[in-house]
Amino acid sequence: MRFERREHSSTMLNILAPIGAIAAALIIAGMLIAIAGANVFEAYALIVKGAFGSRLGFSEMLTRATPLILTGLAAAVAFRARLWNIGAEGQFYLGALAVAAFGMIPAIASLPAPLAIFLCLCAGAIAGMVLLLLPLGLRLKFGVDEVVTSLLLNFVAILFVSMMVEGAMKDPLAFGWPQSVPVPDNTLLPKLMERTRLHAGLLYALVAAIVVWWLQARTVFGLRARAAGLSPRAAAFAGVPLGRTLITVACLSGGLAGLAGAIEVMGVKGYVSTDLSPSYGYSGIIIAMLANLNPIGVIGAALFSAVMFVGADSMSRALGIPSYIADVTVALSLLTMLVALFLTQYRIRT
Template sequence: MRLEPIAAPSLARRVLPIMAAILASFVIAALLAMVAGGDPLRVTGAILTGAFGSKFALLETLNRATPLIFTGLAVAVAFRAKLWNIGAEAQLYMGAVVAVLLGTGALALPAGVLLPLMGLCALLAGGLLLLVPALLKTRLGVDEVVTTLLFNFIFLLFVSYLLEGPLKDPMGMGWPKSARLIPEARLPRIVEGLRLHWGFGLALIAAVAVWIIDTRTTLGFEMRAVGQNAEAARFAGIPVTAVILKTALLSGGLAALAGFSEVAGLKGSLTLDLSPGFGYTGIVVAMLALLHPLGVVVAALFVAAISVGADAMSRAIGVPPYLAHILLATALLLVVLAILVTKFRLRRD
C-alpha cells in the first residue's frame, strides 16, 4: 500500500473529512464525560448553553475569540510561508507592553489619534520581535522553532521584571501590575454594559485584510510560493529572504495586536497572567482553519465556544473543565488526519 497524491480533490473530499473529524472529537469527549460520571447529552447541552445560551454568554465567547483570531492569523501567515512562528505569546506581550507605555498618560492625545497610534506601534514592535528569529534563520540557518519558543520564556521574564520595576503601579498595593490606561487609550465597548469591545471588530478587519493579501497581492503569491518550495521560488526570481522577513513583520505584528486589544479593550492594565496561552492556542486555531485567514475566524469562535462553554459546564454539572482541553487536542489530531485524507488516497501496489 502507498499514499498517492490527489491532484484536484473535490469540495466534498476537502470538507467532509474535516467535519467528520470534529464530530468524532465530540463523540470521544462524550465518552470521556461518561467516564467522569456525567451524562454526555447534558454535558454537550451545558457547553452549548454556556457558550451561546444567552446574550452575555454569546458576547463572552466573542470576547474570548478576539485574541485567538489575532494569534491564529499570525500563525497562519507564518506557517503558510514555512516560517514556524511558535513565539506568538511573546509577541502578544510585546503588544501589551507597548499599549501600556503609550496609554498610561505618556501621550496627551485624543482617543481618535492615540488608539490608532498605539495599535500601529504595537504592530511594529511585534513584527520587529519576530524579525530577530527570522534574521537568525535566513542569515545563520538557526532553527526558528527553537528561537521563537525560547523568546516566549525570555520575554515573559522581561515582562515580570517590568511589572516589579519600571512599570509597576505605585497605587497597586504591591501587586505586580502596571498602571491603568487613561480613558482615551481604551477601546470602546460594542455593547454598553458588557465586556465585548471593538478589538473584535479590529480582529475581523485583520482577517479580511490578511485574506486580501494572501489572495490578491504579489506578497501573498510570494509567501505561498516560498512555503511550497523555497528553492523553486528562488530559481523563479522570488527574493526568498525578503519574503520571509516581510512575513515575520506581518505575523509578529498580528500577534502583538492581540496584546494591544486585551489591554486596551478588556483588562485596562498589564499583568503577568494577561494571556492564559493565547499564543499557543493560536497554533491550534490556525491548524483547525487549514491556515485560511477567514477560516481562522470560524476556528477561533469554535475554540472560544468550547473554552467558555466548558467553564460554564463545569460550574453547572461538576464535570472537570479539562474535558475542553481534551476535546480541542482530539479535534486537532483528527483534523490533521483528515487533511491527510483530503490530499492523499491509498493505492495497492
C-alpha cells in the same frame, strides 16, 4: 493496505476536513465525558447554552474569540510561507507591554481618542514584529531553526514583562499586585455591548482576517508567500525574493500577534499582568491548523474554541466535570485535523 498520493485535492474535501476533524474530536471527548459519569448530550447542550444562552455568555464568547482570531491569523500567515512562528505568546505579551509603556508618555493622554488608540495599536504591532524578526534574522543569516528560537523567545519576553510590571512600570496603587500602570482612558477601546466586556477589538480582528485573506488571494505578495511555502528552491529559481518575502511575512505575522496583546489590554484589562494570556499564542497554532491556514476559516475555528472554553465553565458547574475538557477537546481537534489533512493529500488503497 497502502497510502497513495492524490493527484488533486478537491475543494469539497478541503471543506469537509475540518468539519470531520471537529466531529471526531467531539466524539472522542464525549467518551471521556461518559467515563466521568455524565450524560454526553446534556454536557454538550450545557456548553452551547453557556456560550449562547445568555447575553453575558455570548459576549464573553466573542471577547474570548477576539485574541484567538488574531493569534490564529499570525500562525496561519507564517505557516503558509513555511515560517514556523511558535513565538506568538511572547509577541502577544510584548505587544501588550508596548501599549502600557506607550500610554505612560504624558502627551498620549492629551490626544484625541481615535489618534491615541491608533498609535497604541501601532506600538503593539511593531513590538510583535520586532520579536519575530529576531529569529528570522538568525535563520536568514546563520541558518538557525526558527522553531527553537521563536519558542525560547516566549520565555524571554514573558520574563521581561514580569520584570517590568514588578519594577519600572509597576502600578503603585495596585497594593503590591504585579501589574503595570493602567493605560489612559482615551486609549481604551469602546464597548460593543453595554455592561459587558465585549469591545471594538472584535471588529478589528474581523477586518484583519478579511485583509489577510485579500493579501493572500489577490496580491503579488500573497502569491510569493505561497510559493515560498510550497517550494523555496523553486520559488527562488522563479525569481521570488525569498528573504524580502519572509521579512514581510514576519512583520505581518508578528504584528498580528502583537496587535492581539495590545487589543487585550486596551479592550479588556486596561493594564498588563503576567496572567494576561491563558496561552492565546499557543492556541493560535491550533486555530490556524483547524482552519487549514485559511484566514476566513480562522474566524470559525476561533469561535469554536471560544465556545468550548466559555461553555465548558458552565457545564463544569452544572455536572461537576472539570472544565479542562475544553482544553482536551481543542487539543484533540488539532490531532484529528492533522489526520484529516493527511487524508486530503493521500487516499487509502488495498
